[in-house]
Amino acid sequence: MKPLENDLFLKACRREPTERTPIWLMRQAGRYLPSYQTLRQRYDFLTLCRTPELAAEITLQPVEQLDVDAAILFSDILVVPEAMGLTVRIEDGLGPQIEHPVRTAADVARLVIPDPHEKLGYVLEAIRATLERLRGRVPLIGFAGAPWTLLAYMVEGSGTGDFRRARVFVREAPDVARALLEKIVHAVARFLRAQIEAGVHAVQLFDTWAGLLDPDSLTEFALAGVRRVIRELKAAGRDDVPILLFSRGTAAWMETLAETGADVLSLDWTCDLARARRQVGDRVALQGNLDPIALLASPDIVAREARRVLARFGPGSGHIFNLGHGVLPETPVENVRRLVDTVKRESPKYHVEDRAGTDL
Amino acid sequence: MKPLENDLFLKACRREPTERTPIWLMRQAGRYLPSYQTLRQRYDFLTLCRTPELAAEITLQPVEQLDVDAAILFSDILVVPEAMGLTVRIEDGLGPQIEHPVRTAADVARLVIPDPHEKLGYVLEAIRATLERLRGRVPLIGFAGAPWTLLAYMVEGSGTGDFRRARVFVREAPDVARALLEKIVHAVARFLRAQIEAGVHAVQLFDTWAGLLDPDSLTEFALAGVRRVIRELKAAGRDDVPILLFSRGTAAWMETLAETGADVLSLDWTCDLARARRQVGDRVALQGNLDPIALLASPDIVAREARRVLARFGPGSGHIFNLGHGVLPETPVENVRRLVDTVKRESPKYHVEDRAGTDL
Numbered sequence: 001m002k003p004l005e006n007d008l009f010l011k012a013c014r015r016e017p018t019e020r021t022p023i024w025l026m027r028q029a030g031r032y033l034p035s036y037q038t039l040r041q042r043y044d045f046l047t048l049c050r051t052p053e054l055a056a057e058i059t060l061q062p063v064e065q066l067d068v069d070a071a072i073l074f075s076d077i078l079v080v081p082e083a084m085g086l087t088v089r090i091e092d093g094l095g096p097q098i099e100h101p102v103r104t105a106a107d108v109a110r111l112v113i114p115d116p117h118e119k120l121g122y123v124l125e126a127i128r129a130t131l132e133r134l135r136g137r138v139p140l141i142g143f144a145g146a147p148w149t150l151l152a153y154m155v156e157g158s159g160t161g162d163f164r165r166a167r168v169f170v171r172e173a174p175d176v177a178r179a180l181l182e183k184i185v186h187a188v189a190r191f192l193r194a195q196i197e198a199g200v201h202a203v204q205l206f207d208t209w210a211g212l213l214d215p216d217s218l219t220e221f222a223l224a225g226v227r228r229v230i231r232e233l234k235a236a237g238r239d240d241v242p243i244l245l246f247s248r249g250t251a252a253w254m255e256t257l258a259e260t261g262a263d264v265l266s267l268d269w270t271c272d273l274a275r276a277r278r279q280v281g282d283r284v285a286l287q288g289n290l291d292p293i294a295l296l297a298s299p300d301i302v303a304r305e306a307r308r309v310l311a312r313f314g315p316g317s318g319h320i321f322n323l324g325h326g327v328l329p330e331t332p333v334e335n336v337r338r339l340v341d342t343v344k345r346e347s348p349k350y351h352v353e354d355r356a357g358t359d360l
Numbered sequence: 361m362k363p364l365e366n367d368l369f370l371k372a373c374r375r376e377p378t379e380r381t382p383i384w385l386m387r388q389a390g391r392y393l394p395s396y397q398t399l400r401q402r403y404d405f406l407t408l409c410r411t412p413e414l415a416a417e418i419t420l421q422p423v424e425q426l427d428v429d430a431a432i433l434f435s436d437i438l439v440v441p442e443a444m445g446l447t448v449r450i451e452d453g454l455g456p457q458i459e460h461p462v463r464t465a466a467d468v469a470r471l472v473i474p475d476p477h478e479k480l481g482y483v484l485e486a487i488r489a490t491l492e493r494l495r496g497r498v499p500l501i502g503f504a505g506a507p508w509t510l511l512a513y514m515v516e517g518s519g520t521g522d523f524r525r526a527r528v529f530v531r532e533a534p535d536v537a538r539a540l541l542e543k544i545v546h547a548v549a550r551f552l553r554a555q556i557e558a559g560v561h562a563v564q565l566f567d568t569w570a571g572l573l574d575p576d577s578l579t580e581f582a583l584a585g586v587r588r589v590i591r592e593l594k595a596a597g598r599d600d601v602p603i604l605l606f607s608r609g610t611a612a613w614m615e616t617l618a619e620t621g622a623d624v625l626s627l628d629w630t631c632d633l634a635r636a637r638r639q640v641g642d643r644v645a646l647q648g649n650l651d652p653i654a655l656l657a658s659p660d661i662v663a664r665e666a667r668r669v670l671a672r673f674g675p676g677s678g679h680i681f682n683l684g685h686g687v688l689p690e691t692p693v694e695n696v697r698r699l700v701d702t703v704k705r706e707s708p709k710y711h712v713e714d715r716a717g718t719d720l
Contacts, residue, residue, distance in 0.1 A: 161521070164688075167653040171661050211609075214651045214684070215632040216668065249571075251612035252631070271612070272575040291574045293527040301531050308576065324574070328524075 006138045009070040010201055013242035013264050015285050015318035017354030021310060021347035022069035023340055024141070026246070026266075027326030028062040029074045032333060035061050045090045049075050055126035056133055063138055065333075066340050070139050070202075073130060073195075075123055077145030077206055080187055081154050083119035084111045094158075101157035103169070105176045113186045116194035123191075127198040142200035144192050146207035146247070147184040147225030154180070163212055170217050181225055189232035196233075196241050204244040204266065205229065211249015211268075222247070223256060230261035244287060248325065254279040269293075269324025273312040285318040290339070292323045295331045299338040306342040315350045362496045369430040369499050370561055373602035373624050375645050375678035377714030381670060381707035382429035383700055384501070386606070386626075387686030388422040389434045392693060395421050405450045409435050415486035416493055423498055425693075426700050430499050430562075433490060433555075435483055437505030437566055440547055441514050443479035444471045454518075461517035463529070465536045473546045476554035483551075487558040502560035504552050506567035506607070507544040507585030514540070523572055530577050541585055549592035556593075556601050564604040564626065565589065571609015571628075582607070583616060590621035604647060608685065614639040629653075629684025633672040645678040650699070652683045655691045659698040666702040675710045 004010070008022035030036055036058055039048065048054050058074040078096050082088045087099035102108060114120065130140055145153075153159065155166040155177075170177040192203045210222040230243055246266035247257055257265050258280040267276055267288035276286055294305040306321075313319040321343045327336065364370070368382035390396055396418055399408065408414050418434040438456050442448045447459035462468060474480060490500055505513075513519065515526040515537075530537040552563045570582040590603055606626035607617055617625050618640040627636055627648035636646055654665040666681075673679040681703045687696065 162653070164653050164656065167651065168656050171654060171657045171665070211630060214629045214654075215672075218630070249609070249630070252614075252635075254612075269574045270571060270578070270609070275612075291527070293522070293524050294531060294574075296524065296528050297531045305531070312575075 004136050004139055004201070006069055009139050009320060010242065012318060012320045013202060013244070013285050015282065017317050017351070019348060019351055019354070021313075021319050021321050021343055021350065023321035023343040024068040024070040024072065025062070025323050025327050025336065025339075026072070028066065028068060028072065028336075029058045030327065031329035032327050032331040032336070033061055033065070034333070035065065045076075046088075049079065050122045052122055052125035052129045056129035059126070059130045059140070060133055063134070066336055068138070068340060070141055071130065071134060072141040072143065072204070073123070073127060073200070075126065075143070077143070077150065078153060079120060079123060080114075080144060080184070080191055081150055083114035083116070083191075084183065084187055086111075086154060096153065096159060098154060098157045101165075102154045102180060105179065108176055108180045108183065111180075111183055113183055113190065116191045120191055120194070124194055124198040127195060127200055131199045139201035140199070141202045141204055141244070142192065142195035142198075143204040143206060144188045146205040146210070146222065146245070147181050147188060147229060148213070148222035149207050149209045150184050150188070151177070151180055151221065151225075152209045152212075154184075163209055167212065167217070170221055177221070181221060185225055185228045185232070189229045192229070192233055193236050193238075196236075196238050200241070202242040202244060203233075204246060205262070207245065207247040207250075210247045218250070218253070222250075223253075223260065226262070227260045234261060246287075251276075258283045264320065266322060267324060271324070273309065274314065277313060282318075285320065286313065287320040287322045289322070289324040292325050292328050292331070295323075295335045295339065296328065297335075299335055302335045302338050303342040306339050307346050310343065310347055310350060313350070315353060317351065317354050321347070364496050364499055364561070366429055366498045369680060370602065372678060372680045373562060373604070373645050375642065377677050377711070379708060379711055379714070381673075381679050381681050381703055381710065383681035383703045384428040384430040384432065385422070385683050385687050385696065385699075386432070388426065388428060388432065388696075389418045390687065391689035392687050392691040392696070393421055393425070394693070395425065405436075406448075409439065410482045412482055412485035412489045416489035419486070419490045419500070420493055423494070426696055428498070428700060430501055431490065431494060432501040432503065432564070433483070433487060433560070435486065435503070437503070437510065438513060439480060439483060440474075440504060440544070440551055441510055443474040443476070443551075444543065444547055446471075446514060456513065456519060458514060458517045461525075462514045462540060465533075465539065468536055468540045468543065471540075471543055473543055473550065476551045480551055480554070484554055484558040487555060487560055491559045499561035500559070501562045501564055501604070502552065502555035502558075503564040503566060504548045504555075506565040506570070506582065506605070507541050507548060507589060508573070508582035509567050509569045510544050510548070511537070511540055511581065511585075512569045512572075514544075523569055527572065527577070530581055537581070541581060545585055545588045545592070549589045552589070552593055553596050553598075556596075556598050560601070562602040562604060563593075564606060565622070567605065567607040567610075570607045578610070578613070582610075583613075583620065586622070587620045594621060606647075611636075618643045624680065626682060627684060631684070633669065634674065637673060642678075645680065646673065647680040647682045649682065649684040652685050652688050652691070655683075655695045655699065656688065657695075659695055662695045662698050663702040666699050667706055670703065670707055670710060673710070675713060677711065677714050681707070
């Protein structure tokens with residue numbers, strides 16, 4: 001593979017000096033982009049995920065239209081539960097629905113730990129198609145749902161907001177829940193390993209629903225699940241591929257998150273980036289954390305808030321600019337452009353010492 | 361007024377020794393109780409709030425049926441926006457709706473800072489009716505929405521979950537938002553002061569939506585709003601009435617919350633009670649924080665989780681047992697009974713030194 005033209009993102013993941021702060025956005029490929037909407041009118045969501053050429057096309061859109069510093073594969077976290085044997089439907093306005101949610105030991109026993117090449121080949125194909133079209137312009141990020149977040153969907157059957165059934169389940173059937181977590185951990189680790197073999201330059205785990213948990217359940221399910229996936233991945237000997245962890249609603253657990261083995265913590269918008277930086281020290285890089293709601297305001301406010309996030313992290317390396325959650329469908333593309341421009345224009349001043357260091 | 365028969369709750373608020381941990385539950389008066397449902401079939405929600413005898417009746421129900429250590433007035437946080445001049449409708453299944461939400465400086469100018477005796481007399485009447493029927497058995501807690509949470513509803517117009525309009529508003533019209541916050545602060549402080557004059561033994565501020573905010577907005581709107589209400593209240597010279605603060609989704613801000621002037625911090629279920637205790641030291645008492653979802657599991661699990669919460673706080677005074685959020689409507693009454701019994705039975709062992717201290 002030819003070397004990357006723009007490797008700012010990967011350098012920042014490794015906390016190496018860069019001349020400016022790299023930026024990409026969670027859900028940068030998606031509904032707010034007119035070019036995505038055009039495709040979406042012709043194909044349903046799952047067809048877009050399952051057709052490598054279309055997934056690659058969508059993955060490329062923000063790179064070409066917004067000039068972000070990384071691409072993230074267009075896919076969905078529920079491809080793993082589906083590959084494990086569940087039937088997932090995604091209906092407009094309703095969100096994902098799982099036909100027979102997991103409730104019993106027998107349900108767990110029926111689930112398989114899929115060979116990704118067999119059951120998730122379309123994702124690996126999409127990675128290869130994307131890499132071909134990217135031609136080394138920017139790195140490609142692969143991803144998976146974190147074990148607890150997948151478990152929550154698999155038990156709940158849909159995104160209910162509070163996932164109360166899943167939260168009762170881990171209390172009433174802890175052994176079944178642990179067996180389920182175990183299978184998910186292996187499924188996710190194998191899937192991410194296959195993504196790395198297919199050529200992604202980094203992988204991100206999304207623990208979107210970690211913040212719903214009480215401390216005991218968080219420790220036993222969310223944190224342990226993430227830690228075990230990362231251990232399996234690192235054991236596979238690809239330490240050169242950064243692992244990013246987005247854990248939402250867990251601002252109070254920064255030190256613990258920094259010890260999961262992740263190379264980068266992706267912070268939601270409620271986190272204080274300056275405090276997080278003090279807390280994690282030089283253990284991990286930080287990604288984030290502009291409130292996605294700010295992108296619904298005027299472009300000048302977007303620019304002001306972007307500057308605030310940069311200032312809050314302050315001088316030095318190890319920051320990847322991103323949102324604190326995904327881009328909202330209602331976001332004006334103009335605002336996203338303004339955000340990317342602002343970060344590119346304003347961030348070099350926070351890297352003066354980085355550049356000096358590089359020159360020496 | 362005759363002295364209270366049971367003042368465990370007030371002693372715990374002041375971090376004084378008690379022979380066991382007191383317990384009451386947010387939304388202990390409400391939909392999960394069949395006796396409430398019976399009344400609710402005859403009257404709509406706002407009629408129940410506005411009719412002192414009915415509000416007193418509902419407030420007493422959990423005291424009489426569950427033997428909790430404090431009563432909390434049956435009312436709603438939106439009585440303040442209504443008294444300020446907005447029209448609030450509460451429709452079944454839809455939640456509260458505000459007819460003309462606040463959007464402009466002119467909207468703010470039209471709002472009044474109500475004289476509680478004039479505009480909220482029915483709440484003060486309900487307090488007096490409740491106190492009469494309580495006959496000093498347990499303390500009565502009054503309450504109000506915290507300024508940010510009220511502002512969020514007043515701007516959003518309804519409980520949308522993410523309150524995105526309110527979060528855009530504080531960015532696009534910060535001066536208007538500050539003027540609105542100012543009026544709400546005064547309205548809430550006067551209202552709570554009137555509740556104290558009417559005889560409540562403690563007051564709780566509910567900042568249910570603080571956890572949606574980025575650090576800058578949290579500091580400027582949620583934390584500053586709470587701090588100013590508490591300052592106004594304390595300036596009124598009733599330091600003997602404890603002020604409790606429930607701030608949801610802000611586990612990472614424990615030290616800051618402990619410095620708002622509140623006497624008690626009420627923690628949501630995601631907080632680690634042991635860590636919070638270390639963080640706040642002897643500045644405030646702590647209330648909480650069982651996951652309300654645990655009450656949907658079996659009674660034995662309820663008992664186990666209640667014991668865990670007690671153990672997490674550990675020995676000593678300054679803990680009021682509560683949930684991390686309100687009782688869910690689907691909660692079996694049997695489970696609430698089991699919870700109260702468990703806390704009463706299991707907590708004395710954490711107060712051995714308290715008792716020793718009292719005996720000396």
